[in-house]
Structures are given as structure tokens and as C-alpha cells.
Amino acid sequence: MNAHLHPQRENELMMTRRQLFGRTALGLGTATMAGLMEPSMSAQDGGLDVAQGTHHKAKAKRVIYLFMSGGPSHLDLWDYKPRLKDMFNEQLPEHVRSGQRVTGMTANQKNGLPLAPSKYSFTRYENNDRGLWVSELLPHTATVAKELCVVHSTFTEAINHDPAITYIQTGSQIPGRPSLGAWLSYGLGKVNENLPSYVVMHARSKFPEQSLFGRLWGTGFMPSDHQGILLRSEGDPVLYLNNPSGVSGSDRRRQLDALAALNQQYYQHFGNPEVLSRIRQHEMAYRMQTSVPELMDLSDEREDTFELYGEEARQPGTFAACCLNARRLAERGVRNIQIFHRGWDAHGNLPKEHESQCKDIDQGSAGLIKDMKRRGMLDDTLVVWGGEFGRTSYCQGGLSRENYGRDHHPRCFTTWMAGGGVKPGITYGRTDDYGYNITDADGNTLDPQPSKERFTPGTMHIHDLNATILHLAGIDHRRLTYRYQGRDFRLTDVHGHVVQDILA
Numbered sequence: 001m002n003a004h005l006h007p008q009r010e011n012e013l014m015m016t017r018r019q020l021f022g023r024t025a026l027g028l029g030t031a032t033m034a035g036l037m038e039p040s041m042s043a044q045d046g047g048l049d050v051a052q053g054t055h056h057k058a059k060a061k062r063v064i065y066l067f068m069s070g071g072p073s074h075l076d077l078w079d080y081k082p083r084l085k086d087m088f089n090e091q092l093p094e095h096v097r098s099g100q101r102v103t104g105m106t107a108n109q110k111n112g113l114p115l116a117p118s119k120y121s122f123t124r125y126e127n128n129d130r131g132l133w134v135s136e137l138l139p140h141t142a143t144v145a146k147e148l149c150v151v152h153s154t155f156t157e158a159i160n161h162d163p164a165i166t167y168i169q170t171g172s173q174i175p176g177r178p179s180l181g182a183w184l185s186y187g188l189g190k191v192n193e194n195l196p197s198y199v200v201m202h203a204r205s206k207f208p209e210q211s212l213f214g215r216l217w218g219t220g221f222m223p224s225d226h227q228g229i230l231l232r233s234e235g236d237p238v239l240y241l242n243n244p245s246g247v248s249g250s251d252r253r254r255q256l257d258a259l260a261a262l263n264q265q266y267y268q269h270f271g272n273p274e275v276l277s278r279i280r281q282h283e284m285a286y287r288m289q290t291s292v293p294e295l296m297d298l299s300d301e302r303e304d305t306f307e308l309y310g311e312e313a314r315q316p317g318t319f320a321a322c323c324l325n326a327r328r329l330a331e332r333g334v335r336n337i338q339i340f341h342r343g344w345d346a347h348g349n350l351p352k353e354h355e356s357q358c359k360d361i362d363q364g365s366a367g368l369i370k371d372m373k374r375r376g377m378l379d380d381t382l383v384v385w386g387g388e389f390g391r392t393s394y395c396q397g398g399l400s401r402e403n404y405g406r407d408h409h410p411r412c413f414t415t416w417m418a419g420g421g422v423k424p425g426i427t428y429g430r431t432d433d434y435g436y437n438i439t440d441a442d443g444n445t446l447d448p449q450p451s452k453e454r455f456t457p458g459t460m461h462i463h464d465l466n467a468t469i470l471h472l473a474g475i476d477h478r479r480l481t482y483r484y485q486g487r488d489f490r491l492t493d494v495h496g497h498v499v500q501d502i503l504a
Contacts, residue, residue: 054188054474059421059504060382063184063469064326064337066365068357069165070210070344073391073406074414075435076118076354079152080133083433084117084393088401091115092394096436098445103159105347106396106407113394115434116404119351125425132427137358140366147369147378149422149502153429153438154460155448156389156410161210161345164388164410168462169216171491178220178482180466181336183491184473185226187480191333195295198336199329200228203319206356207343217338221484223277228338231292231325233317295328309367320364327371330381335473344387347396348405369418382420382472389413393434412438415465421472423504429458455497467496472503 075081092113106113124131125145132150134142141148158164163173170177178186181198190197200217217228267275298314298321305324306313313320322339329337341361346353365385372378390413391406398404412431418424430439437445438459448459455464467477470491477496481488 055476055479056474058472058474059380060472061380062330062335062337063382063384063420063473064330064368066383066385067338067340068344068361068385068387069212069340069342070161071387071389071391071408072344073346073350073354074152075391075393076120076350077135077137078133078150078414079431079435080122081117081393081433081435084115087115088117089114089399092434092436096432096434100411101159103407109396114399115393116395116399116406119402130427132425137354138362140363144366144369146425147373147418148416149418149424149426149428150414150416151428151460151502152412152414152431153458154386154413154415154462154465155438156462158389159408159410161388165216168388170220171463171466171493175215176220177489178222178226179217179228180469180491181217181228181338182219182222182226183470183480184336186222186482187475188335188473191335195329195332195334196229197334198226198228199334200230201322201325201339203322203339203341203360204317205341205343205360207353209345210342212340212342222482223273225277225280233321295332296325298324305371308370310363313364319361320367323364323368327368330377346391346405347407349403350405351403372419378419380420382422382469383418384415384469386415387413393436411436421504422502426502428502429460457501460499461495463492463496464499467492468499468502471498
């Protein structure tokens with residue numbers, strides 16, 4: 001039985017007799033404090049099912065997360081608002097905003113909050129009584145509309161980039177918590193011993209304003225072997241993966257064996273579980289020296305595959321190439337794959353920037369869906385697309401019908417999912433005529449707040465999104481916990497509800 005799947009404390013199970021007496025020698029108080037400081041899996045009832053490795057039957061064997069860092073405009077891509085065209089340059093009504101905070105970038109604009117209708121046309125794809133609207137900026141993605149579950153009512157409390165992206169990635173606006181991918185790795189383990197369970201890629205962008213920090217795919221207070229491994233597009237795919245000049249493979253093997261022996265001695269003396277993680281990481285790096293070069297070699301891909309993803313898939317570092325590599329990773333048993341694409345923070349010239357951004361990601365996203373579908377992998381692969389928040393219906397800066405900017409908008413924004421147990425070809429959630437607030441079917445504004453006790457139908461807080469992702473992977477988000485400093489932490493904190501309405 002894998003220790004990380006057991007609901008008892010891993011470090012206590014592995015404690016030696018010497019370590020036990022060493023900790024109790026200074027008295028009960030010291031022993032109690034040592035217990036509080038030990039991170040481990042929660043001892044509460046309800047650990048993962050050892051027989052199947054999950055709390056319940058998983059619909060998604062793997063998750064591919066396409067993260068649009070900076071906040072794509074739902075109003076220009078997915079959330080069609082035809083009535084806004086008749087409100088050009090009118091002020092956002094006060095009753096719509098209802099005192100909600102705005103960023104300092106627009107709070108004191110001399111021209112107020114003038115409405116900016118999207119300049120782009122939308123096409124409706126029949127899937128239910130509402131249909132699924134897709135912008136002309138995403139012609140390739142539109143071809144897979146029947147596979148998508150488009151959620152218009154995602155929301156968050158964070159209004160600025162760093163807390164917002166930290167929040168959706170780790171479940172907390174404060175840095176230091178494990179990432180979604182780390183939780184999946186911790187809960188499910190790995191399939192391929194020659195590749196990590198969690199891999200991250202950064203796609204090139206012409207507008208890379210915001211920085212991306214390693215903590216977004218890090219492990220926080222968990223063992224470090226659950227962190228995302230960053231695949232680079234230039235030079236070595238993983239830093240320091242290749243042996244230095246003059247060092248052979250057999251030399252490296254002997255070095256690692258000697259280092260592992262020293263680390264084992266250190267662990268036996270101090271009982272620090274991070275030492276074991278370090279040993280596992282060293283061994284993984286050694287095996288990756290063979291597996292990663294083979295992974296990154298696209299010479300065995302057929303021409304019709306490049307037709308799906310586009311010619312840019314031949315260029316390392318492009319979003320299309322990252323999507324193709326994501327499929328190859330998924331084929332090889334990697335459970336968690338995340339592609340970050342920066343540059344969606346369009347405060348000024350949104351049309352120019354979003355047109356470039358959409359050109360980057362459109363065919364690659366659609367190609368990934370089509371490729372997984374034809375290989376029979378989409379049914380058990382969950383693909384997620386979205387950013388940390390949306391953008392406002394009012395303009396930031398100068399306004400014309402052809403050029404406008406939009407500020408951050410956490411109140412509602414669009415994400416989509418495909419495959420892996422979600423209903424295909426549907427929309428979930430509604431927003432008002434301004435794309436500003438979430439509403440019910442009768443147009444009444446909802447006041448969604450994350451809650452431990454209740455769930456507001458038609459809404460999806462980011463805790464609900466993460467709870468649903470974990471559920472599709474076979475994990476009950478309430479039962480997957482990690483003890484740190486005396487508290488059982490989880491990805492969704494004390495919130496989160498599985499959104500049953502989107503499940504197939």
C-alpha cells in the first residue's frame with residue numbers, strides 16, 4: 001500500500017525506535033510539539049480507497065489545464081451581450097455595480113465607467129435552448145463547440161493578478177499553499193515511474209506582462225516531489241538534466257547511489273520526510289534523462305497531427321507545441337499537465353492584444369480536443385480552459401467602437417471544460433445584459449458567496465471549480481487533507497461544492 005494514500009501520518013508510520021525515544025526524552029510537551037510540527041495525511045476517517053486509489057470511481061484519469069494568465073475577456077470571447085451595442089459610451093448603471101469595488105486603475109477615471117460593447121461578431125451553436133455563442137476570434141475552437149461545457153458564472157473575490165492567480169491555483173490568496181497539481185499528485189500518485197506526475201509548460205506570448213512564480217505549481221508545505229516539473233522550450237527541457245561534460249551515465253549512477261546512502265543516514269537520524277522526497281527526486285531526474293528527450297522528439301508525429309494543431313506546433317515553445325506535448329505526456333501516463341499562456345491583461349488596446357492572443361491559442365486548443373477525441377482519450381481526460389478572472393464591460397482609458405480596454409472583473413467570468421466526465425455541448429450559468437453580475441433564469445441578480453453550508457445553483461466559485469476537478473479525478477475534496485502545524489489543510493479550505501449540473 002502506498003503510504004501517501006493511507007489516512008494515517010506517513011512520517012509517524014516510518015519513525016524509528018531511536019527517533020521515537022529521542023523525541024520523548026525531553027518530556028511530553030516536546031513530543032506533543034513535535035507532533036504538531038509534522039506534516040502528514042489526515043488521520044480522520046475517509047482516506048483514499050486503497051483498492052482503486054480514489055474515493056470513488058474516477059471519470060478523468062488525467063487533467064490538462066490551459067491557463068490564460070492575465071484574465072481573458074469573457075465579453076469578447078464567450079459571453080455574447082448584444083444589448084450592449086446600443087449602450088456604447090453610456091455609464092454603467094449604479095444599480096448594476098451596487099457599490100462593488102473596482103481597481104484603483106478605474107476608480108477615479110474622469111470619464112467614469114463608460115460601457116464598451118465588443119466589436120466582434122458571435123456565432124450561435126445549437127446545443128440547448130440557449131445555444132453556445134463563440135466569438136469570431138476563436139474560429140478553430142468553435143469547431144469543437146459540441147465538446148465543450150462552457151461556464152459563464154465562474155467567480156472569485158480577488159481583484160488583482162497575484163492574489164487572484166494564487167487563489168485559483170492554490171485555494172488561498174496568501175502564498176504558501178500547495179497547488180492543484182500538487183494535490184492531484186499527492187492524492188493519486190504517479191503512473192509512469194520515468195516521468196513526473198505533474199508537468200508544467202510556459203507558452204510564448206507577445207504580451208508577457210505578468211510574471212509567473214514557481215509557487216503556482218509548487219507544493220507549499222507538502223513534500224517537494226509533488227511539485228510541477230517545468231519543461232523548457234529552449235536548451236535542456238529540464239534544467240541540469242543532462243550530465244556535465246566528462247561525466248558518464250555510470251558515473252552519475254554511482255554518485256546518486258552514494259548520495260542516497262548519505263541521505264538515508266540523515267533521515268534515520270533526524271526523521272525529516274523531505275529527505276525521502278529529495279531521494280525520490282534524484283531518482284526521477286536520473287530516469288528522466290532517457291524519457292524526456294524521447295518525449296520532446298516530435299519526429300514520429302504524423303502530418304495529419306500537425307494539420308490539427310497547426311504549423312506552429314513544429315516550433316518549440318508555442319502554445320500549439322505545448323498542446324501537442326500535453327497529449328504526448330498524457331499518453332505516457334502523466335496525470336497532471338498545465339500550460340500557462342501569459343498576456344491576457346488588456347487594459348488598453350484590447351482588440352490588438354486579444355487578436356494576437358487568440359491566434360496563439362485557438363488552433364492548439366481545438367487541435368488538442370480533436371486529437372484526444374480521435375485517439376479515444378477525451379472521455380477519460382479532463383481539459384480545462386480559463387484565467388484568474390474576467391474583464392469589465394466598462395472601458396478603461398480612451399474609448400472608441402474599434403479600440404478599448406477593460407479592467408479586471410472577478411464578479412463573473414467564463415471557463416470551459418471538455419471530456420473527463422462533464423456534459424458536452426452545454427452552457428452553465430448566466431450573467432446580466434452587462435456581463436457584470438451572475439443572474440438566475442429570470443434575470444434576478446444572484447449574490448454568490450463561497451459557503452461551507454450551501455451552494456447557489458447556477459454559480460461556480462473557484463473553490464467549486466477545484467472541487468469539481470478533484471471529483472472528476474475520483475477525489476472527494478473534503479476528505480483529501482494534509483496535516484501541517486496542527487491543522488488539516490485542503491485545496492478548497494472550508495468551502496467548495498461539486499457542481500453536479502455539469503457532470504455527465
